[in-house]
Amino acid sequence: MKKLWMPLTFALLLLIVACGPDTSPIEEMEFPVEYETGTVTEASDEGAMISTIIQVGGYEDTIRATVVVDQDHNVVSMDITDHNETDGWGQDAIEDQSFIDDIIENQDDLDTLDVYSGATATSEALFDIVRTAQEFSREVQ
Secondary structure, rough: HHHHHHHHHHHHHHHHHHOOOOOOHHHHEEEEEEOOOEEEEEEEOOOEEEEEEEEEEOOEEEEEEEEEEEEEOOEEEEEEOOOOOOOOOOOOOOOOHHHHHHHOOOOOHHHHOOOOOOOOOHHHHHHHHHHHHHHHHHHHH
């Protein structure tokens, strides 16, 4: 009986370690993570969703957004948190919730979505935020 104690203890310890809490790939990543379309500066795993902080180049300066992506790599929300886009042009595109909703609704076909009138560069930057979030989601899920 004493001879079985050591192997059984080792097997139990191995089982406990192997069945320990899963770590999300996000927890092991080093940020920022750069893509052709933008940069993920922070991310967290929210169960079936991933929350990301993304920055892209806009017309005037960097645009930052918090984007939530579901397990199917679909953007479910996009909140612009910081920008310096031009008043009356790019800023209007960012503040027009119906335009943001159109981007989210048409995220799988952004190349055919019309840009916001007078704010082409800002529109493309918003499209790139979605593309970056989707690419990051595919990498970690």
